[in-house]
Amino acid sequence: MSKAHEVEALCEEATPGQIAQAALRLGCRSVAFTYNDPVAWAEYALDTARECRISGLRTVAVTAGYITPEARPEFFSGMDAANVDLKAFTERFYHKLCFAHLQPVLDTLLYLKRETEVWFEITTLVIPGENDSPDEIARMCDWIAENLGVDVPLHLSAFHPAFKLMDHPATPAETLQRARRQALERGLRYVYTGNVVDPAGQTTWCPGCGQALIERDWYELGAWRLEENRCAACGQEIAGRFEGPPGGWGRRRIPIRV
Numbered sequence: 001m002s003k004a005h006e007v008e009a010l011c012e013e014a015t016p017g018q019i020a021q022a023a024l025r026l027g028c029r030s031v032a033f034t035y036n037d038p039v040a041w042a043e044y045a046l047d048t049a050r051e052c053r054i055s056g057l058r059t060v061a062v063t064a065g066y067i068t069p070e071a072r073p074e075f076f077s078g079m080d081a082a083n084v085d086l087k088a089f090t091e092r093f094y095h096k097l098c099f100a101h102l103q104p105v106l107d108t109l110l111y112l113k114r115e116t117e118v119w120f121e122i123t124t125l126v127i128p129g130e131n132d133s134p135d136e137i138a139r140m141c142d143w144i145a146e147n148l149g150v151d152v153p154l155h156l157s158a159f160h161p162a163f164k165l166m167d168h169p170a171t172p173a174e175t176l177q178r179a180r181r182q183a184l185e186r187g188l189r190y191v192y193t194g195n196v197v198d199p200a201g202q203t204t205w206c207p208g209c210g211q212a213l214i215e216r217d218w219y220e221l222g223a224w225r226l227e228e229n230r231c232a233a234c235g236q237e238i239a240g241r242f243e244g245p246p247g248g249w250g251r252r253r254i255p256i257r258v
């Protein structure tokens with residue numbers, strides 16, 4: 001998923017308890033396990049998740065969803081939320097670019113939907129020529145709507161050349177916007193573009209009245225028009241786990257030492 005460039009990052013050390021304490025000290029509401037897939041270091045992720053929950057923090061797994069049926073229950077029992085990469089909707093892509101298979105990822109999504117209370121969302125990195133055809137996007141959205149329901153948020157992210165895929169161009173914004181329109185036309189209610197400048201594509205819109213409910217521009221938040229989990233204008237229930245009002249953290253990042 002990513003390659004760490006900074007040696008210091010590889011030399012840092014933190015116990016599960018230290019991570020929970022640091023998150024509490026900084027006023028975080030949740031801790032996300034990401035960059036390398038936490039499925040690959042599940043023991044540490046689960047130990048940390050346990051410490052986080054004891055401290056009242058929520059836990060989020062950012063994962064490719066490539067995990068055996070035997071390991072799924074234990075892994076996801078530690079998580080309040082998950083963002084699952086659905087990297088493409090063809091076995092060809094999973095075989096050629098991931099040395100893996102599509103079906104186990106679909107099985108993970110079905111498991112989350114049918115057998116857990118985990119709040120989950122899907123992210124697809126749209127790569128020109130590999131997984132961006134209108135036909136593939138349509139089939140993927142139809143599968144999501146039919147099997148997971150229209151309330152599962154779908155994030156369509158732009159690819160930028162990196163690591164071993166330097167020979168592919170960056171994803172044009174128009175491709176993401178076309179894919180987003182397709183997903184909305186096929187009934188998905190919460191579809192977002194990512195890694196591009198597209199405030200309208202990153203805003204949460206009310207499926208009932210069309211009001212902008214949570215305005216987003218990258219990491220900056222604008223208007224907040226939710227009352228608990230309902231549209232403040234028309235009362236429509238909005239799928240998700242919300243805790244307003246939003247803060248003003250924006251795109252700042254602070255590296256920390258625990």
Ligand SMILES: [Zn+2]
Pocket residue numbers: 206207208209210211231232233234235236
């Ligand atoms: Zn509304």
